[in-house]
Amino acid sequence: MNFELIKAALIKALAEEGITEYEIYYTSGSDNSVETLNKEVCSSSSSVNGGLCLRLLKDGRMGYASTQLMDEGEMGELVIRAIENAGATEKPDTVGIYEGGEEYEESRIPEFSPIATADLRRAAIELGGSLFDADERVQNGTVSQAISSGFDIRIVNSHGVDLAMSCGVNALIGQAVVADKGEMQEDYSFKEYSVATEGEVISEIAGEAVKDALSKIGAGLVPSGKYSIVFSGKQMRSLMSVFSSAFSAKAVIDGMSPLKNKLGESIAAPVVTITDDPQREGSSVGLTFDAEGVPTHRHEIVTEGVLNTFLHNRETAKAMGAKTTANASKAGYASPIGVRPHSFCIEPGEKTNEELLLMAEGGVYVTEMKGLHAGANPVTGDFSLEAAGFMIRDGKLCEAVKSFTVAGNFFELLKSVAALGNKLERGVQTGFTAFGSPDVLVHEMSIAGK
Amino acid sequence: MLEKRLLEEILGIATSSGADFAEVYCEYTRNGRIHYVNRRVEAISDETVSGVGIRAFRGTSTVYASTADISRAGLIRCARSVAEAMGECGEGARVMLTERIFPNIHPARIQPSTADIRFKCDLVRLACDSAYGYSDKIVQAAGNLITVDHTIQIANTEGLLTTDRHIRSRMSVEAIATNGTENQSGGCRPGRGMGLEFFEEYTPEMIGREAAEEAVGNLDAVYCPAGQMPVAIENGFGGVIFHEACGHSLEATSVGTGCSQMCGKLGQVIANEKVTAIDDGTIPGAWGSVNIDDEGNPTQRNVLIENGVLKSYMVDRLGSRRMGMPMTGNSRRESYLYEPTSRMTNTFIDNGPDRNEDIIASIEYGLYAKSMGGGSVNPLTGAFNFSVNEGYMVRNGKICERVRGAALIGTGSEILKDIDMVGQNLATGQGMCGSSSGSVPTDVGQPLIRVSKITVGGR
Numbered sequence: 001m002n003f004e005l006i007k008a009a010l011i012k013a014l015a016e017e018g019i020t021e022y023e024i025y026y027t028s029g030s031d032n033s034v035e036t037l038n039k040e041v042c043s044s045s046s047s048v049n050g051g052l053c054l055r056l057l058k059d060g061r062m063g064y065a066s067t068q069l070m071d072e073g074e075m076g077e078l079v080i081r082a083i084e085n086a087g088a089t090e091k092p093d094t095v096g097i098y099e100g101g102e103e104y105e106e107s108r109i110p111e112f113s114p115i116a117t118a119d120l121r122r123a124a125i126e127l128g129g130s131l132f133d134a135d136e137r138v139q140n141g142t143v144s145q146a147i148s149s150g151f152d153i154r155i156v157n158s159h160g161v162d163l164a165m166s167c168g169v170n171a172l173i174g175q176a177v178v179a180d181k182g183e184m185q186e187d188y189s190f191k192e193y194s195v196a197t198e199g200e201v202i203s204e205i206a207g208e209a210v211k212d213a214l215s216k217i218g219a220g221l222v223p224s225g226k227y228s229i230v231f232s233g234k235q236m237r238s239l240m241s242v243f244s245s246a247f248s249a250k251a252v253i254d255g256m257s258p259l260k261n262k263l264g265e266s267i268a269a270p271v272v273t274i275t276d277d278p279q280r281e282g283s284s285v286g287l288t289f290d291a292e293g294v295p296t297h298r299h300e301i302v303t304e305g306v307l308n309t310f311l312h313n314r315e316t317a318k319a320m321g322a323k324t325t326a327n328a329s330k331a332g333y334a335s336p337i338g339v340r341p342h343s344f345c346i347e348p349g350e351k352t353n354e355e356l357l358l359m360a361e362g363g364v365y366v367t368e369m370k371g372l373h374a375g376a377n378p379v380t381g382d383f384s385l386e387a388a389g390f391m392i393r394d395g396k397l398c399e400a401v402k403s404f405t406v407a408g409n410f411f412e413l414l415k416s417v418a419a420l421g422n423k424l425e426r427g428v429q430t431g432f433t434a435f436g437s438p439d440v441l442v443h444e445m446s447i448a449g450k
Numbered sequence: 451m452l453e454k455r456l457l458e459e460i461l462g463i464a465t466s467s468g469a470d471f472a473e474v475y476c477e478y479t480r481n482g483r484i485h486y487v488n489r490r491v492e493a494i495s496d497e498t499v500s501g502v503g504i505r506a507f508r509g510t511s512t513v514y515a516s517t518a519d520i521s522r523a524g525l526i527r528c529a530r531s532v533a534e535a536m537g538e539c540g541e542g543a544r545v546m547l548t549e550r551i552f553p554n555i556h557p558a559r560i561q562p563s564t565a566d567i568r569f570k571c572d573l574v575r576l577a578c579d580s581a582y583g584y585s586d587k588i589v590q591a592a593g594n595l596i597t598v599d600h601t602i603q604i605a606n607t608e609g610l611l612t613t614d615r616h617i618r619s620r621m622s623v624e625a626i627a628t629n630g631t632e633n634q635s636g637g638c639r640p641g642r643g644m645g646l647e648f649f650e651e652y653t654p655e656m657i658g659r660e661a662a663e664e665a666v667g668n669l670d671a672v673y674c675p676a677g678q679m680p681v682a683i684e685n686g687f688g689g690v691i692f693h694e695a696c697g698h699s700l701e702a703t704s705v706g707t708g709c710s711q712m713c714g715k716l717g718q719v720i721a722n723e724k725v726t727a728i729d730d731g732t733i734p735g736a737w738g739s740v741n742i743d744d745e746g747n748p749t750q751r752n753v754l755i756e757n758g759v760l761k762s763y764m765v766d767r768l769g770s771r772r773m774g775m776p777m778t779g780n781s782r783r784e785s786y787l788y789e790p791t792s793r794m795t796n797t798f799i800d801n802g803p804d805r806n807e808d809i810i811a812s813i814e815y816g817l818y819a820k821s822m823g824g825g826s827v828n829p830l831t832g833a834f835n836f837s838v839n840e841g842y843m844v845r846n847g848k849i850c851e852r853v854r855g856a857a858l859i860g861t862g863s864e865i866l867k868d869i870d871m872v873g874q875n876l877a878t879g880q881g882m883c884g885s886s887s888g889s890v891p892t893d894v895g896q897p898l899i900r901v902s903k904i905t906v907g908g909r
Contacts, residue, residue, distance in 0.1 A: 037707055044535045045514040047787055048528070049501070067498040068518045069478075074498065081496055088567045090490035117535060141709040141830070177709060177830065186709070186830050224676050254487055255590040255626055258633065336485070336493040371835040374824030375857045379626060379635040384674075384857035384907045386835030403833060405857050405907020407676065446909040448676030 001070045003028075006052065007156060009075040014056065017079055021057040021097050022158050025291070026050070027333045029151030034120045036128035036144045041121060051333040054078050055097070058086040062093045066334035095314045097292075100161040104295045108279045109286040112150050112168035115195060120146035123172060123198050130206035131176050138210055139184065141177035146170075153287075161293045167285045169429065170194060172201055176209040180217045187212035190428060192284055212367075219388065219400035222449035228363030228418075229406060229445040230356055230392065233425025235369050236437035239383070240344060241427075242376040243410040244435065247274075247301055248327075248339040249316035256379050258411055259307060266305045268414035271349050274302040276311065276327070278342035280436075285429040291337055292328040299325050301344075305415075311339050329432065343429075345436035349420025356421055356441050358395035364447065365390045365397055366406060381411040387447075404449035408442075416442055451613060452476050452502070454547050456522065457605040460504060462542035463529035465607060469506035469513075469536050471767075472543070473606040475744065476502045476520075477786040480563045480599045486574040487592040489582075494567065503786040506532050510771050514789040547611035552741050552748050555734050558617035558645030562597030565646055570595055573646070573654050574621065580658030581625040585666045589633070590626040591658060595619075597646075604746035614741050618891060619648050620880065623658050627665035634671075634854070636664025636839070641880040641891065644735045664821060664840055667852055674841060674856035674908030680816035681858060681901045682809050682844065687822045687879025689894035691901075692727055692799050694827040694834040695862040700754055700762075701780070702769020702792040703886065704829035711832040711863055715760050721866035723758040724802045731779055731795030737880040738796040738893040745781040749795060752778050755866075766792040784888025791887045798895030802872020806898045809871045811847035817856065817906055818842045818849050824881060832862035857907035865901060873898035 001009075003026055014022055028050030035043045053066040056079070063086025065078045115123075127144035150168030155161060175188040189208040193201040231239070251257035259267060268274075278296040279286040290296055292314055300308055310320070313328035316339060329340035357365070368388040376383035384407035390397040421439030428434065452460075457474055464472035479499040485492050502525060503516040513535040517528040533539050562570070574593040581591035598618040605611045620641025627634050638660035642648040683691055696712075704710035712720070721727075731749025733739050742748055745767050752762050765773060766781035769792050782793035810818065818841065825836025838856040842849045860868075878895035 041511060043512040043514065043789070045516075045789060046531055046535070047516040048524075049516070049518050049787060051497075051518070062493070064493065064495040065497075066495065067500070069498050069500040069520075070518070084567060085494035085496065088491060088571050089494055090571075091488075091492045139708075141707050143707075184830055186828070254592065255633070256592075256624075256635075334481075334495060334497040336495050370828075370833075371824070371826045371837065371857070373826070375835065375837040377635060379624075379633060382855045384837065384855050384909075386833070386857065386859040386907070403859060403861070403905065405676070405835075405859055405905065407673075407855060407857070407907050407909045446676060448905055448907040450678065450905075 003154060006070055006075060009072045010054065013076045013079040017083060019056050019058065019079065020158060023055045023097050024156045025053040025333060026154040027151060029149065031149040032117050032120055033145055033147040034117065034124040036124050038140045038142060039128040039132060041125065044117065053333050054082050056082050056086065057093060057096055058083050060092050061086040061089045063089060064336055094318050097157050097159060098161060098294055098314065099159045100293065102295050104288045105297065107288050109167055109283060112166060114150050114168060115148040115170050119195060120148055123202065127172055127174050127202045127205060130202050131174050131210060134206045134210040135178065135214060137178045137180045137214065139177045139179045143175045145173040155293045157293065163289050163293055165287060169284045171428065172205055174205040174209040176213045178210065178213040183217050185213045185216040187216065192428065216388065216400055216402065219402035222364060222401040222404050222447060224448045226444050227447050228360040228441065228443045230360050230363065230365045231440045232365065232367050233421065233423065233437045233439050235366050236346065236440045237425060237427050237435040238369060238372055239410060240346065240435045240437055242372050243378050243381065244341055244344050245378045247311050249310035249312045249320055250339045252310055253316060253319055258381050262307050265307060267307045267411065268302055268305040269417040270305045271420050272302060272305050272414060272417055273300065273347040274344065275300050275347055276341045276344050280343040282426065283343060283434065285432060287342065287432055290326040290328040291330045294324055294326040294328065296326040296342060311341055313337055313339050340433050342432065343434045343436065345424060345426065346420065346438065348422050348424045348438040351419045351421055353421060353439065354395055356419055356439055357392050359419055360392045360441055363392045364401065365392055381409040383408060383410060404447050407446045413442055418443055451603040454611060456525065457611065458545045458547055460525055460529045461545040461605060461607050463526065464504050464506045464532045466539045466542035467533040467537040469508050471507040471607050473505045473604065473745065474502060475786055476603040478601045482562060482597040484570055484574050484595040486578050491571050499785055501786040502528065504529050504532050505789060506536055508536060510768065512768060512789065516787050543607050545607050546609055547605050548609050549611045551612060552614065554741055555732065556643045556739055556741065560646040561599065562617065562619055562646050563599040573649055577621060577623050577654035577658040580655040581623055581662040584659050584662035585627065587627045587629065587666050587669065588625050588662050589628045591623055593621065593623045595621050606746065610746050612742060612746050616643065616740055617645050618643050619646055621654065621657050623661040625661040625665040627669050629669045634665050634668035636661045636668060639880060641737045642735050643737055643739045667840060668854050671852040671854035674853035674906060676906060676908040678903050678905050680813050681819055681904050681906065682813060683819045683899050683901065684821065685875045685877040685897050687894060688819065689798050689879065689896035690822050690825055690836050690881065692896060693794065693797055693894045694825040694836055695865045697794050697797050698827050699829040699832060699862055700764055702763055702765040702773060705763050706769040706772035709830045711830065712760065718760055719758050720760045720863065721755050721758040722869050724872040725755055725758055725866060725869050726800040727755040728753055728800055729764055729794055729797045733796050736796045736893050737891050738794065743779045743781040744783045744790040747777055747779045747781065749779040764792045764794060766790060782887060782890045784890055788888040793885060793887065793890055794883060794892045796878060796893035798876065798878060799872065799899065801874045801876045801897050804871040804873050806873040806875055809873055809898055809900045810844060810849060812871065812900065813844040814846060816844045818844050827862065834862060835859045855908055859905050859907060865904065868902045869899050870902045871900035
């Protein structure tokens, strides 16, 4: 069944049950990928996926039900299930379904051109070969992958809001396994690409993945103690991804954010400005509307260290007497409406990489942190994480170090940021959210090593 | 589920371009979730997951395609896309499917998908009320009841046609405690491959209380000191140490491609002789149990390490081809959207020879990790990490002050040899394990163990 038939079946079933306020959230997508192992194509996969979430208001309560099964019988069931779920929900709904009537920004995201399977195959083989050509120490187990993933979103509601958006990502991933001096190591590089930039991106990925894997060979241990640490932009953005939930007004209302009662206060060093820009330049995915259909805009969440606003959807905004920042989101198409950032970034500062390293004499440049899902607590801000990186001496990266932990509190860390690099490292979108940060220098961080 | 003749036709198309094996995986799942926060049911959602995954092999090369369009035309299109990705289409295999049903060793008494919704809401309410009732320091208790009713059908060109239904129930409570100046959190997240009868055994009151205890206890904890020290790791979710430090490195996913520290070590001593480790997907009603794996093989009890000697890997069909070893019933996937691969089921270190009290008494200065969080591993290097949710310093064989913010790191090959005492109170804990075939439920487990030295990350 196509969307128009599904919609018609649903609207009929809704009318039969006397439901007048509802929203249909529909996603559909198509993914293709080709993977090589040791230069040979070992697998290719494709998927046609999608799902529909129905949200309806019944007796002042919101009910949800979702499905991937697109037939008329299921649409009738869906309405019954959503009504039943509304009936057992105890929280009164305060905002209803979005009424619309606001202007949307023009989309600045480039139109998505999916890459054909044959072209993905060629690129994956080329990248697989380039990884091996990059150094004679590259070993079996080395993998390349080319991915083309596109998706469409449609939101239709009972107030006449009817929104659609298509986007997608084409990406190449190279994962190099290297062996030297009796030791094996690996690293990867992941970049977006197009058929036009394929050659350039392949050589960048092969170079980076192999160089990064080789740089770990012979890594030593670092003595436990307090150090100046430069978190690479990639690592800092990973920390941001865990702790960004503290900026959600939903977490504040639920008592799960350490930023509660901190609006208007200084929560970070004056060099820190954090923005959420749904259509950040260079993004492949960016929505002009959030998961409720509200128009999205750029927001400065923290300006020179001062917390300006939390991230809101319509419900949290009403509860806190604020205006929504259009950060309504769904973890998946079937999830209830929550709050998440779009493209949440610490804005770059002014220091070059060399200047930052000179300020961190005797410190550690952290290029890897693992176990963020377990070793970082967004309710308290505490983290203690396995890490790897390089010692810093004379403004240069020196020997590699591994198997240490770096521990601290994210919100104390924000306050003690000493300097920021001048280059933003923006991550690839996961769902509709991306994070970014420049390199960040912090003094007096705890390291546990040998 | 799909009709036999249609399955035979799909398998024929999928093998029409030179594949030597093909398989169809059809799924119909009902997921339910009740979210309770701020002393009320905040949101109830449910989802029907429905779709088909088709896979073909030529040697060790695979093609996988999945679709949510389960109309005949959609399925034929999906099978053709598999064949076209493999090569020039010609004559497909003629497949005669014979239905085979494996016994259900995990029957569910109270089906969550048909149970009264208010009954389910009350279970979460009871748990959260119990957390609030534990202490007036508890300022928030957020609960989730997650239920899964999962039916699969698997057919392959070896003639197998089988179906299975699997029920899972899990509750989680996150409690927040405050002392007026700072907040701390605690959680409890038990689950089983059972219906809602599980909560008669592990009651909502117990779940709420355990979450609250952890949160309130952390208010008085000091930051854990950093450095290398002996660590006693308690039973239950403590078994995540074996899961991360060794389990992933024994999966064919990494062994079959040469990317595991455990390659070529069968028959060798890889752990202290007190260590026997098992992966067992047949434990009735356990969180990681299933009747059949996602390739249609019955699960089994695999002794991975016996008295320190590596005995077995965990092998799926592709791994079996790559490694020349039999399949072990470990092929798993999150849903039809994922190509299956070798995964753990219920993995644990078995009871050992040491008395628990002797383990604590043996530590002059170290850490007692009573409750663990999750972790991760790089199977190639064996470097792993995991976090301690509830820990205590041990001095002169006595458990002393509570500490927080500790992480344990090391490498698998070293830690297996450094597990030098194994106690006798084997228990399991539940987790969702993430890997290339998605997120699957797994049990981890062990008795109390002692690791002679490990790097403890703290401040």
